[in-house]
Amino acid sequence: MIYLDNSATTKPEPSVMRSFEQVTTKYYANPSSIHQFGGEAEQLLHKAKQQAAEIIGVTESEIVFTSGGTEGNNTAIKGIALEHQNRGKHIITSEVEHPSVEEACRGLERLGFEVTYLPVNQNGVISITDLKKAVRDDTILISLMHVNNEIGSVQPIQEAAAVAKQHPKLFFHVDNVQGVGKLPLKLRGSGIDLCTFSGHKIHGLKGTGILYIKQGTTLFPLLHGGSQEYGHRSGTENLAGAVSMAKALRLITEREKKEGDQLRRLQLHLREQLSKIQDVKINTPESSAPHIMNFSVPGTKPEVLIHMLGEEGIYISTKSACSSKQKDESKILSACGWGNDRTTSALRVSLSYDNTREEIDTFLSALDRSIRQFKEVME
Missing domain, CATH: 3.90.1150.10 (Aspartate Aminotransferase, domain 1)
Structure with a gap:
């Protein structure tokens, strides 16, 4: 074959599969449980966060484990929109985004938000001039993909982040599902407030992912409940998935370098x-x-x-x-x-x-x- x-999707790396199985078998306690067994699971979750944070150059508290790209993109886009709608209802994205971004924006349009879809050139790349012109006083979010999943075009993320920095009241989200492990992307100090990663695109497991949420960024959570993941994503943590995601992230980063x-x-x-x-x-x-x-x-x-x-x-x-x-x-x-x-x-x-x-x-x-x-x- x-x-x-x-x-x-990618073929799961055998060592990632083994880590998932080992954690599922040995550390099956609920990380939120107050007994010692739950404490061991919680410590392992923190370790996975620390490892992931170190790899992508952020802090542990900025890592939220998710079920993948679609959840990460929806959490970022809808979370910002719903939390900050009193300040503005304008969102900027492009005409070539992944369906999980485009459809999230379409859904918000039905709730009264206004979305500007930036055009692209023949290479599938937006114009920074167009982006600058699109920003308004009521703009609360810019959402762009790093690498296009269909044709591989690379958006000028650093330049877009510089534009976002000039407007401190808006947030900048990057869909990095196709970029991670293939092209480097600096997060700390970049002007990027939110960034999406998916496990099964990097030889990890389906149903695993990460949403980077810059410290100080506030979101309206899509899932309410026990306030896990700093209140951003309630629900009992998928500990084995988190550990396997951190491992897949480490392995793909090493392969990118080599x-x-x-x-x-x-x-x-x-x-x-x-x-x-x-x-x-x-x-x-x-x-x-x-x-x-x-x-x-x-x-x-x-x-x-x-x-x-x-x-x-x-x-x-x-x-x-x-x-x-x-x-x-x-x-x-x-x-x-x-x-x-x-x-x-x-x-x-x-x-x-x-x-x-x-x-x-x-x-x-x-x-x-x-x-x-x-x-x-x-x-």
Whole structure:
């Protein structure tokens, strides 16, 4: 099997699985219980927070463990909106956000909030000038993704954070689900107030994640109850999930340092060879994250090519797994200004540090063969 759909989810790292199992088996007490066994579980939770905080360069009290990217994004966006709506009801985001950000904003619009969706250029990147112009006196939140999950474009987060810093009454949220472990992102002192991470994108487990909440940032909690996670997320803590998330974060950070250049070279090889295949049009900009390659094959049906490749044990995708079963057109590519021939025939290859050049070459041969077979059938 050749798995090239790592932006949808990754294969769990065996040592992460073992840590989850060990904690589940040995430290199953409720961390909120006052007896000694509960105290041991609570200490382990604090240790996981300390480890995660050290890795991403923040303090322990700024780490909130979540169930993943969707919960983190919703908690950040809705939490800020509901808590600070008396000061303003204007939110800024972009036209190329993940569905968990876009739909959260759409939901707030139904509650009377106003959202500005910044346009992007052909590379899928916003204009800082547009962002500056969009900020108003009643703006309470800017929410932008670091790396686009579909085409790999990288937003100017540092520049956007600088804009946010000039307006201390608004908050800046970054969806870093696709960026973590692939591109560095400084949080402390950056101007970023909230940042989302997901475990299953970094060889961790589904149902695990982190929301960084800068000290002093106040949110209206989506979950009320026992005031766990500093009151930001009530509910008995998923201790095993938290420990496994911290471990996955450490391991992917180490691999980024050691193997980041290798991953970039693999993507470059993929780009060069894809450009040689007839009818293939590359959509991912050259200044992209190192693990995503989006391309179109005009005149073909992407789902047919995916099934043809799948029959050979090669797995790629069309777009975000959260929207891949919806209508064929890529909303991201459409926002970039591409025509219908490309927006309806897009495919995505997403790499991990485990993929090899041999796997890429096997995929390229199978893709070329599948395209030619499709064309022959349609003639």
